[in-house]
């Protein structure tokens with residue numbers, strides 16, 4: 386059927402039309418039903434683009450001191466994940482801004498987070514050599530349960546190398562977004578120290594260049610990595626407009642923001658209506674959010 390300019394779905398009509406145009410309707414259905422989806426390599430962006438992203442991640446890793454981050458100087462037992470996490474990538478190479486603005490990534494993210502979505506974080510997960518599991522969790526960090534059925538954050542992961550079980554891919558529990566809570570420690574699978582059978586979840590097996598997107602409620606972790614190779618993905622996470630983003634994007638250069646355009650500026654919180662003092666809110670900024678929800682392509 387044709388999607389009209391229906392009043393009750395004013396925030397959704399054009400996102401849905403865009404999803405259809407990009408051939409993403411199956412991905413929307415999978416997100417609804419199971420809380421995750423995979424876009425095959427070459428569909429969101431040419432393989433050459435994700436190869437360039439991998440080069441950019443490795444270049445950032447090369448020039449940054451692993452001990453210089455808040456997580457990097459802690460013992461492995463105190464870290465939430467093995468390997469390195471390279472934070473705040475949006476400020477480090479323009480290719481990450483391109484990934485954020487990629488039409489497929491943005492359409493799936495905005496379907497989940499609303500048209501007025503904000504950028505939440507831009508982080509690479511890089512593992513070289515063997516690594517242990519990351520425990521099962523939801524990305525609704527710090528959110529008190531129960532969760533609503535709709536997500537407050539969504540994870541948009543650009544897989545830059547081949548992901549398989551032995552290469553330490555994601556462990557995911559299909560449909561767990563419907564449980565609307567964090568997993569408890571005892572619910573961890575055995576390989577992560579809990580009592581559940583490891584088969585409560587499944588591996589995300591996908592080639593380099595795939596886009597793996599999941600709902601913020603969905604339970605996931607990672608399998609142990611057994612090979613010596615590089616495993617890398619970049620997350621360009623989005624959140625609902627009222628969620629405090631994990632990263633502060635105020636240091637992004639005006640040059641970059643001007644080059645990427647007003648949609649990017651809104652995503653990174655330039656001209657956000659929140660954060661006012663005694664002067665009170667600037668209503669034109671509130672109206673801009675309302676307008677974004679009704680006409681995301683504008």
Ligand SMILES: [Fe+2]
Pocket residue numbers: 522523524605
């Ligand atoms: Fe996570």
